[in-house]
Amino acid sequence: MIPSRRSLLLAAAAALAAPAPLAAQGAWPSRPVRLVVPYAASGGTDILARAMAEALRPSLPQPIVVENRAGAAGVIGSETVARAEPDGHTLLMVVSTHVMNRYHLPSMPFDPIRDFTPIAMLTRNTMVLVAGSAQPFDSLRGMIDYAKRNPGRVGTGSTEALSSFIGQELARRAGIETPDIAYRSGGLLMNDIVAGHLPVGWTSTVSATPHMQTGRVRILAVSTGTRTPFFPDVPTAAEQGVSDFDLSGWVALLGPPRMAPALVEQIGGAVRRVFDDATFQQRLVTLGVERDFRPAPALLEAMQRDDRIWAAAAQAGHIRPQQ
Structure with missing residues (x-):
């Protein structure tokens, strides 16, 4: 049966009204992804970032390029990401000090929680x-x-x-x-x-x-x-002999503020598949990295919990802002 002109027009109108799939809206990544590490090269976070970028390469149409932007305890590189477009092409890998900095530094140009999008916690940082x-x-x-x-x-x-x-x-x-x-x-x-x-x-x-x-x-x-x-x-x-001493951190992947939930889920899923891979897990062991993958909601919860801990430590005088 040959469809009528009217049925073709109705079908076209329905297609235009339906929400476009993520790929049609602009596949991620459509260009190289910039992964900012706000610390100097050769440190633990930099080593992990480069290992992750290498492991992601076969599954993505574009490479992830690690960029070290050290300075001001991670603030300089982090600010770059806080001001970036929320399209998933600029990401940030930080340690838990990212949250603690607001109590350690005299001033910061961003809010470490509100001005970033949590994507995934990656590792425990003993x-x-x-x-x-x-x-x-x-x-x-x-x-x-x-x-x-x-x-x-x-x-x-x-x-x-x-x-x-x-x-x-x-x-x-x-x-x-x-x-x-x-x-x-x-x-x-x-x-x-x-x-x-x-x-x-x-x-x-x-x-x-x-x-x-x-x-x-x-x-x-x-x-x-x-x-x-x-x-x-x-x-x-x-x-x-130092009783009740138990302090550790984490390494996490963040993005600019206001990233679309579907994009966060897509990026987090790609990273999770790498961290679930047995070969990559063995690579982490070789590097001395303790895997602790958690999705975006759990990362946000951890960041908020840390914020409460450091606020209490600052109030007790155990953290003092740098002069």
Whole structure:
């Protein structure tokens, strides 16, 4: 049966009125995706970003290009994404300090929660206390005793607000003075640990792992309440006399504000498929990364929970804005 002119017009009108599928609205990605890492190259977040971008490449029609925009504890690169178009072609990979910064920095040009779109939490960020093998202590207890005998001489490296807070919170609880020494990335911090220029430093398992076969680095403690599977022989701070010490962070993928829910789901789904892949999971283990994938709603909940924790710490005077 040949359709009438009237039925063809009605069908065309119905097609125009129906919502267009996502692909018809503009497939993602239609051009290379810019993944901003607001920290220096060679750190743990940068390593993870490049591994994820490489793993996503076979499943996407366009590459993901990692761009390091370090400075101001991650604020410079993050602001770039906060002002970007919400089309999924500019994304941000940050650590949990992204939320903590509002209590650590004197001012910020954006709200770390409201001015970004949560896409997915990726990993748990267990911090480890590292020291060069030439240092005159081989345990956290030994480091504390040495610091008590030598006030102010055990500088503690950090790379952002969380590792800085962990170092100073440990010093506060142990009754020692360990000046905070800021680094732009875990890679730079580890270089000075290996060279013997820095006594100790708090950094991620990702930054520490490549140096563990050299024999020039020791891990004195982990920041969490349980031991990390990557260094199961390393005791926690609590096991070494610093009671109830349990601090860790996360790495997450964010986008600009006002991203469409369907686009968030599409990007999050692509990333989840990579993180569910057995080969990629083994890559994470090799890198020293602890997988902790959570979709957008769970990431938002974690960010809001962290915000309450850091607000309480700031109110108690345990976090003070930089001058």
